[in-house]
Amino acid sequence: MTDFQSLGLSDNLLHAVAENGYDAPTPIQLKAIPLVLEGRDLMGLAQTGTGKTAAFGLPLIDRLLDEDKRAQPKGTRALILAPTRELVNQIAKSLISFLKKTPLRVTSVVGGVSINGQIKRLSKGTDILVATPGRLLDLVDRRAVDLGTATYLVLDEADQMLDLGFIHALRRISGLVKQDRQTLLFSATMPKQINELAQSYLNEPVRVEVAPAGRTADKITQYVHFMDQKAKGDFLLEQLQSKPDGMSLVFCRTKHGAERLMRKLSQSGVAAGSIHGNKSQGQRDRAIRDLREGKINVLVATDVAARGIDIPGVSHVYNFELPEVAEAYVHRIGRTARAGAEGEAVALCAPEEIGLFRQIEKLIGIDITIASGDVPPMSAATGRSKRGGNNRNGKPAGKKPFRKGAASGDNDNRANSRQQRRRRPNNRKSAA
Template sequence: MTDFQSLGLSDGLLSAISENGYDTPTPIQKQSIPLILQGRDLMGLAQTGTGKTAAFGLPLIDRLLEEGRRPAAKGTRALILAPTRELVNQIAKSLVSFLKDTPLRVTSVVGGVSINGQVKRLSRGTDILVATPGRLLDLVDRDAVKLATASYLVLDEADQMLDLGFIHALRRIAGLVARERQTLLFSATMPKQIDELAKSYLKNPARVEVAPAGKTADKIAQSVHFMDQKAKTDFLIRQLQDKPDGVSLVFCRTKHGAERLMRKLSQNGLSAGSIHGNKSQGQRERAIRGLREGEINVLVATDVAARGIDIPGVSHVYNFELPEVAEAYVHRIGRTARAGAEGEAVALCAPEEIALFRQIEKLIGIEIAVASGDVPPMAAAASRQKRGNGARGGNKPARAQSSSGSNDNSAQAKKPRRRRPNGRKKAA
């Protein structure tokens, strides 16, 4: 099979694919599309940027067109769940591009924007609903959408949905959609929980794996610079100033850290924006549009942006702070070298981050080239981190998956238990 025509898609959809400039399917598309057209449940494992949206979107559209039904009021025929607002919007935009001259409707719902407009759009029903779990359940609780008519369920980037604490939301949603359904699960990594999720929700699924978990794109040139944390900002500014024509993404661990860094870059004459959980949906969309249209050339982000941003021409990804979950590194640098292009991933590693760096190398299975600085010994780095934590009162960095600040998973977070100043619980 060398082109889309050989995959079994309908003539009308093949015409839309051609108009969108696609001629050769990616490996995940080649393997997944025929199986989905057969009605099989499927578990797809592929790294970010490999064309997973079309892998499930094209056969899903084909099957919905073949059925020829109309959606019921407040109902949906197919439900696609994704972990972040950006990914939901990207999926919806991609699907719409294939629906020219068809009666199918795509509706997307995310947090961070008014729910009233979403309630109104859903009132007449939709063929394909793309949603974040948190906002979807808000709409379910308002009786604005009925999921029992959904005979297709897609879980995209399932591993990140689990990282963000959506497991209970997924269980509830799975119980609301039609029992007789086709379920598709796509994930970039395969932790134990994903395997358990697949066994719970998929029936005799076909398994498609086109890249080992943790594998990075071949055309990404990776390097690391070792330095003290305090030296990182000036170093990054010099790097960005030396590449005035580059389009760069810079990743931080926390929302406040990302905002501070963006302001520092702007003060030094760089055209920069930021995207994180403290930004409204409109602000996030304007920042992404600004980078895409060349109004800015540096976007500082938390891991909320590691999946779901598809911006052609991103030349560099800078890990200003290393993620505390190694898999997040793969998703971060996957924002460059997309669709066969080349790109660079540059990590800035402080001594207290050396353990995180070694975890990343272990995951991706390669030694990242050292561009500058001396590699700190693990023991010294651990001692330094321990002393630093003690000086800060024992505070530890926030976990990478929660520092993204995505408002859509706020209902999933557990509040810390209050303790009295002496450390004893308050008496009942």
């Protein structure tokens, strides 16, 4: 099979696919679409940027059109969950592009914006609801949406959705959706412990894997520079100033660190913006739009921008700070080299991060090219290190267990820590 016609999609949908400029299906689309059309539960694993949204979106739309039904008031026929606001909005936008000349409606709900408008839109019902878990549960609690009408459940970026920071919300949502449903999980990585957990949500699933979990895109050239933490700011500034026409994403671990770095770059003449959990939804949308339109050429972000955000033209991804969870590295650098393009991923590694760096190399299965600096010994990241490194016996420390919200790098979900809820006992507004 070499084109969409051979996959079993309807003529109306094939016309929409052609209008969107899709010439040939990607490997994940080739394997997943026929299985979804058959009604099978599916776990799809593929590198980021390979078309997972269309892999579940196209056959889902086809099945909804074939049923020829209407959504009930406050109801939805299909529910798609994603971990971040940006990914929800991107999925909804992609699906809408396939729905022209059809009666199907797509509604997206995320935190950070007025809930009243979302309640009004949901009152009429929707065929496809794309949501973050926190805001969705807010709407459920207000009886603004009935999930009992949904016969399809899709989890995008399933490894993060099944992380401990989401598991309680996911269990509740899963219990509200029809048990006689079709469930689809898609992700770029699927750690063993998350894979085992995912099985409880699927009924005799088919596993579709087009690349080893954790493998990075072939067209991404990866480099690492070893240096002290204090030297990173000036080094990054020099790198960015030498590429004034490039479009770059810079990843930090924390919201405050990302904002400080953005201000440093801006004060030095770099057109930079930032995106993290302390930004309103309008500010986050505006920063992404500014990067797309060329008003800025550097976006400093936490891992809220590491998953699913598709910004054409990103030439460089800088890991200013290495992620605590190795899988997040794969998602971060997947923001470049999209749709067949080439890109560079540059990691800045301080001595205390060598443990994290070794975990990344182990996950992706390659030795990252050393561009400068000397490799610090593992003893440089002893048990005193806050992240990664060696344990007290001098042996390499393994991966830290998943923490609540660890994979997101950004407290964007209502299902995060109890401590946060105690701090804001009266805050009903979801930040998801």
